[in-house]
Amino acid sequence: MTQLLKGMRVVEGSAFVAVPLAGMTLAQMGAEVIRFDRIGGGLDAKRLPVAPSGQSLFWAGLNKGKKSIAVDMQSPEGRELVTRIITAPGDDAGMFLTNLRVRGWMDYETLTKFREDLIMVTLMGDRHGRPQVDYTVNPALGIPDITGPEGHPDPVANALPAWDCIAGNMVVSALLAAERHRLRHGTGQDVDVALKDVAAAMLGNLGMIGDAVVNTAQRGKSGNALYGAYGQDFVCADGKRVMVIGLTARQWKGLVSATGTTDAMARLAVRKGRDLMDEAVRWELRHEITEILRPFFAARRVEEFADDFNKAGLTWSQFRSVKEAVEEDADLSTDNPVFTMLDQPGLGRFPVPGAPVTFSAAPRTAPQPAPELGAHTEEVLGDVVGLPDTEIARLFDTGVVQSPRYAAKLAAE
Amino acid sequence: MTQLLKGMRVVEGSAFVAVPLAGMTLAQMGAEVIRFDRIGGGLDAKRLPVAPSGQSLFWAGLNKGKKSIAVDMQSPEGRELVTRIITAPGDDAGMFLTNLRVRGWMDYETLTKFREDLIMVTLMGDRHGRPQVDYTVNPALGIPDITGPEGHPDPVANALPAWDCIAGNMVVSALLAAERHRLRHGTGQDVDVALKDVAAAMLGNLGMIGDAVVNTAQRGKSGNALYGAYGQDFVCADGKRVMVIGLTARQWKGLVSATGTTDAMARLAVRKGRDLMDEAVRWELRHEITEILRPFFAARRVEEFADDFNKAGLTWSQFRSVKEAVEEDADLSTDNPVFTMLDQPGLGRFPVPGAPVTFSAAPRTAPQPAPELGAHTEEVLGDVVGLPDTEIARLFDTGVVQSPRYAAKLAAE
Numbered sequence: 104m105t106q107l108l109k110g111m112r113v114v115e116g117s118a119f120v121a122v123p124l125a126g127m128t129l130a131q132m133g134a135e136v137i138r139f140d141r142i143g144g145g146l147d148a149k150r151l152p153v154a155p156s157g158q159s160l161f162w163a164g165l166n167k168g169k170k171s172i173a174v175d176m177q178s179p180e181g182r183e184l185v186t187r188i189i190t191a192p193g194d195d196a197g198m199f200l201t202n203l204r205v206r207g208w209m210d211y212e213t214l215t216k217f218r219e220d221l222i223m224v225t226l227m228g229d230r231h232g233r234p235q236v237d238y239t240v241n242p243a244l245g246i247p248d249i250t251g252p253e254g255h256p257d258p259v260a261n262a263l264p265a266w267d268c269i270a271g272n273m274v275v276s277a278l279l280a281a282e283r284h285r286l287r288h289g290t291g292q293d294v295d296v297a298l299k300d301v302a303a304a305m306l307g308n309l310g311m312i313g314d315a316v317v318n319t320a321q322r323g324k325s326g327n328a329l330y331g332a333y334g335q336d337f338v339c340a341d342g343k344r345v346m347v348i349g350l351t352a353r354q355w356k357g358l359v360s361a362t363g364t365t366d367a368m369a370r371l372a373v374r375k376g377r378d379l380m381d382e383a384v385r386w387e388l389r390h391e392i393t394e395i396l397r398p399f400f401a402a403r404r405v406e407e408f409a410d411d412f413n414k415a416g417l418t419w420s421q422f423r424s425v426k427e428a429v430e431e432d433a434d435l436s437t438d439n440p441v442f443t444m445l446d447q448p449g450l451g452r453f454p455v456p457g458a459p460v461t462f463s464a465a466p467r468t469a470p471q472p473a474p475e476l477g478a479h480t481e482e483v484l485g486d487v488v489g490l491p492d493t494e495i496a497r498l499f500d501t502g503v504v505q506s507p508r509y510a511a512k513l514a515a516e
Numbered sequence: 517m518t519q520l521l522k523g524m525r526v527v528e529g530s531a532f533v534a535v536p537l538a539g540m541t542l543a544q545m546g547a548e549v550i551r552f553d554r555i556g557g558g559l560d561a562k563r564l565p566v567a568p569s570g571q572s573l574f575w576a577g578l579n580k581g582k583k584s585i586a587v588d589m590q591s592p593e594g595r596e597l598v599t600r601i602i603t604a605p606g607d608d609a610g611m612f613l614t615n616l617r618v619r620g621w622m623d624y625e626t627l628t629k630f631r632e633d634l635i636m637v638t639l640m641g642d643r644h645g646r647p648q649v650d651y652t653v654n655p656a657l658g659i660p661d662i663t664g665p666e667g668h669p670d671p672v673a674n675a676l677p678a679w680d681c682i683a684g685n686m687v688v689s690a691l692l693a694a695e696r697h698r699l700r701h702g703t704g705q706d707v708d709v710a711l712k713d714v715a716a717a718m719l720g721n722l723g724m725i726g727d728a729v730v731n732t733a734q735r736g737k738s739g740n741a742l743y744g745a746y747g748q749d750f751v752c753a754d755g756k757r758v759m760v761i762g763l764t765a766r767q768w769k770g771l772v773s774a775t776g777t778t779d780a781m782a783r784l785a786v787r788k789g790r791d792l793m794d795e796a797v798r799w800e801l802r803h804e805i806t807e808i809l810r811p812f813f814a815a816r817r818v819e820e821f822a823d824d825f826n827k828a829g830l831t832w833s834q835f836r837s838v839k840e841a842v843e844e845d846a847d848l849s850t851d852n853p854v855f856t857m858l859d860q861p862g863l864g865r866f867p868v869p870g871a872p873v874t875f876s877a878a879p880r881t882a883p884q885p886a887p888e889l890g891a892h893t894e895e896v897l898g899d900v901v902g903l904p905d906t907e908i909a910r911l912f913d914t915g916v917v918q919s920p921r922y923a924a925k926l927a928a929e
Contacts, residue, residue: 107693124721128686132693146764151744151796152727152735160723160730161744167721230852234767234831238742242749242759243845245838247740250675251664258749258757258835260740262662265678268718272685273541277873279692280520280545284877286699292877300854303847304869305681306838307855308537308580310573312848314565315839317573317864322565322838327660327673329651331564331574336655336671344671346655351559354647383564418647422671425658425719425735426728432656434716435725439643441713442720451730456717460690464697464705 105458105465108133112196112487113278114189115139115169116209118146120237120264121226121298122202123165124271129278130168131458133465137170137483139185142505144173144476158449166473167455172484173477173505180503182208187488190218197291198282200274202226211293220291222281224274229299237264240299244306252326259324270301328389332382333358335393336422337400345405347396348418352380361408361415362399371395429454443469480506518871518878521546525609525900526691527602528552528582529622531559533650533677534639534711535615536578537684542691543581544871546878550583550896552598555918557586557889571862579886580868585897586890586918593916595621600901603631610704611695613687615639624706633704635694637687642712650677653712657719665739672737683714741802745795746771748806749835750813758818760809761831765793774821774828775812784808842867856882893919 111134115126123138130136140148150161172188175181186208189199197218204227207213211223228235238260241247247258277294285291306312314322327336333349349355359368368379371391377384385392399408405421412419429435435454437444440461442454457470484490484498499509524547528539536551543549553561563574585601588594599621602612610631615638620626624636641648651673654660660671690707698704719725727735740749746762762768772781781792784804790797798805812821818834825832842848848867850857853874855867870883897903897917912922 107697120722127721128689149795151799152723152731153796154726154730160726162723164721164723164726228831229847230854233826234829235833236742236747236761236763236831238747239759239761239831239833242740242757242835243833243841244848245836245841246674246676247835248837251672252668252670255665257665258740259664259672260749261659261674261676261678262737262743263659263674263678263718264722265674265676265681268678268682269685272682272689273873276541276685276688276692277875279689279696281875281877283692283696283699284520284875288877290877292875294873294875296873299847300852300872303852304854304872305676306841306848307867307869308540308577309533309677310565310575310577311838312842312869313567313573313577313863313866315842316866317567318565324675327655327671329649330675334649334651336673344655346652348649348651350649382562383566386564413646416647418641418649418652420648420652420656422655422660423658424661425724428656428658428719429725429728434642434712435657435719439713439716441643441717450726453726453729454720456720456725459713459717460686460707460709462690462694462697462705462707464694464701464703 105131105462105467106133107462107465110195111135111198111282112137112191112193113198113200116185116199116201116203118202119150120165120267121271122200122274123147124268125200125274125278126169127165127167128272128275128458131470135170136168137172137188137479137487138166139172139174139188140476142173142175142477142502148476154450156449160450163447163450163473168471169474170479170483171474171476172480174480175503178503180498180501184484184488184498184503185209186214186217188483189214190221191487192218197221198278199223200278204232215291218291220285220289222278222285222291222294224278224281224294224296226270226274227295227297230297235297235299237267237298240266240302243299244302249322249324251324253324255324266298266302269305270296270298273301331386333385333389333392335389335396337397339400339403339405341404341406343405344422345400346420346422349385350382350418354418355379355385357415357417361412361417362396364395364399367395368392440467445470445472447472475507477504477506480504481508518544518875518880519546520875520878523608524548524611524695525550525604525606526611526613529598529612529614529616529618531615532563533578533680534684535613535687536560537681538613538687538691539582540578540580541685541688541871544883548583549581550585550601550892550900551579552585552587552601553889555586555588555890555915561889567863569862573863576860576863576886581884582887583892583896584887584889585893587893588916591916593911593914597897597901597911597916598622599627599630601896602627603634604900605631610634611691612636613691617645628704631704633698633702635691635698635704635707637691637694637707637709639683639687640708640710643710648710648712650680650711653679653715656712657715662735662737664737666737668737679711679715682718683709683711686714744799746798746802746805748802748809750810752813752816752818754817754819756818757835758813759833759835762798763795763831767831768793768798770828770830774825774830775809777808777812780808781805853880858883858885860885888920890917890919893917894921
């Protein structure tokens with residue numbers, strides 16, 4: 104959390120990764136972010152992984168530092184409340200992020216009747232309005248086809264919902280760009296982005312569409328090799344696996360030198376009549392290069408070369424499981440200012456990340472846990488919508504809104 | 517390209533994916549983005565994939581719509597020029613993005629002597645300043661350990677440099693947030709982000725760090741299954757492979773209904789004494805569910821169920837190679853307003869993406885191709901640095917700067 108965006112208010116109606124990530128990123132830069140959900144929780148309320156209590160670690164991870172309000176959106180009164188929250192006055196308010204496909208009361212046209220300069224950023228599945236998720240966009244565009252061990256017959260999907268993470272960050276920059284425009288011109292706008300278009304554009308940005316059109320030979324699976332230059336994984340004498348990189352000339356020379364393979368590489372270059380300082384040649388001859396490097400790693404435990412590699416400034420890392428990384432890597436611990444140890448009721452005690460970005464003008468503060476569902480219902484109805492206490496009490500009593508405190512009160516009666 | 521950020525000037529000293537992507541994203545929103553490179557090109561000038569001409573499709577993809585200046589930064593004069601470009605006056609200028617690790621003349625402390633309100637966003641490998649790339653960060657944090665076919669013994673790296681793509685978008689929002697702060701408070705700042713921290717934070721955001729600490733059973737490889745609910749790939753009668761999703765209750769009911777497996781799923785639920793409407797149960801019983809669904813797909817060609825699936829609003833897609841996607845999927849063609857067919861000298865003719873985001877207040881314009889290296893050297897030296905023509909001519913003649921036009925002139929002489 105920093106206070107960089109202090110005073111900005113953003114409303115979020117969302118589920119899953121991308122839009123919750125966008126709202127959280129803004130909250131971690133200091134914005135007030137109000138996420139509304141239906142009573143009982145949104146589509147992602149129980150998403151795995153969960154703690155032994157059954158509470159979602161996923162939800163807690165993607166909604167840190169937000170305010171939560173729980174509203175019955177089946178009721179006209181609930182819809183009116185959400186409309187009033189989204190369109191509440193304030194120079195630094197009137198911003199709405201969503202991936203819910205609600206036509207009618209919650210679309211841009213309707214909402215702008217209540218606040219003309221609204222900025223609304225909508226993430227869709229595809230540009231046609233059809234449902235698509237990370238797990239369907241990725242195979243449709245061919246990434247699993249080029250992922251996996253060489254010669255493996257089937258497509259291999261990545262375990263990281265990368266497109267969601269990318270799209271979520273694009274939602275943040277789209278909102279900030281639109282708000283910059285509103286500050287100068289006074290006009291809001293309707294901003295749309297489709298998850299599939301995010302992926303399609305990135306494919307083009309990485310040169311893969313051009314490659315598919317203008318080149319005959321198509322990129323296949325290449326295991327854990329770094330595409331297009333040299334980078335490879337090796338199993339060491341202690342059974343540990345490392346990744347070593349020779350992408351730039353400096354990295355390549357460093358790797359060859361640190362592994363004592365200068366002469367062998369020179370012989371390979373002569374034998375093939377090729378220049379290994381050309382990164383495309385390293386890619387072409389990667390198998391031969393790997394055979395030259397393999398004995399170095401096979402004969403050594405990681406600890407035997409780690410210091411030398413670090414001193415030489417090599418680009419390398421050790422493969423770990425997530426659990427090993429959490430246990431062994433200081434970058435995933437409170438040694439890293441990004442992380443704070445939090446004890447969260449129902450979840451447990453573990454290092455929780457704030458924003459990875461460090462702003463010198465807005466010092467980092469500790470990450471805030473995710474709210475309980477509806478924890479800020481009263482506060483938001485009072486401060487944002489401006490309802491009197493008697494009206495708020497009536498909304499609770501009629502079941503239009505919910506909060507943990509009200510639920511506890513009911514249970515105690 | 518839109519004109520949303522018209523008037524903003526950003527200078528970029530970069531290589532590879534993340535920071536070039538950040539600069540390009542700003543250019544596609546209308547900012548003037550000046551990328552400087554050493555004469556002959558930066559570290560990524562020849563990155564694969566390349567066209568038959570040898571020109572980099574990768575570089576062309578990640579530098580669209582920028583201005584390019586080529587400078588000899590080994591020379592004091594060249595360094596001074598770059599300093600003057602970065603710190604040139606202008607309310608909407610004084611913004612610098614970089615992933616080059618240059619201490620001394622190009623660090624924040626030195627540059628702010630020439631422009632106090634500079635905003636500088638630096639992307640590093642890790643927080644210690646050690647070199648790390650997407651291909652080393654990813655294995656260090658455990659994603660390849662959970663990627664790949666069930667039971668596969670080795671880690672499997674993804675073919676997409678996902679962390680780079682995520683970090684690049686974070687650089688954009690960090691810059692926009694810092695510029696918003698400067699507009700209001702008049703102060704620039706030094707903004708740092710490490711690629712490894714981006715990944716570490718995302719691991720936490722997705723609940724994976726909490727999962728590693730509080731749960732005994734650890735998530736393993738699960739092939740192409742959607743983690744945590746139901747989603748699976750199936751091979752159809754025509755040999756084509758599809759991905760089908762039952763993440764939400766609506767998706768799940770739709771999938772079961774469209775495949776005519778309602779009774780079989782009910783029997784499975786009874787036999788196991790579990791409720792398949794619970795997404796965690798669908799994950800637990802995914803293999804049994806898959807066996808029930810498999811005959812439906814094995815007996816049908818994709819075209820036999822595609823329309824029905826679409827009409828029912830199912831979330832699904834067909835696996836394709838990149839080449840097949842480019843040939844068959846209209847979302848990767850000029851049917852999609854994101855794409856424009858461009859004929860690029862040295863590269864060829866193929867659909868080129870603009871920004872995937874659509875802003876209603878700043879209509880989309882066609883994507884601009886990447887510049888030739890140094891194509892804007894004269895223009896930038898004149899318009900940004902304010903040098904007279906005689907001085908610019910002298911800089912060309914002494915080899916401090918370069919441009920394609922000057923190189924052609926030399927060759928002709």
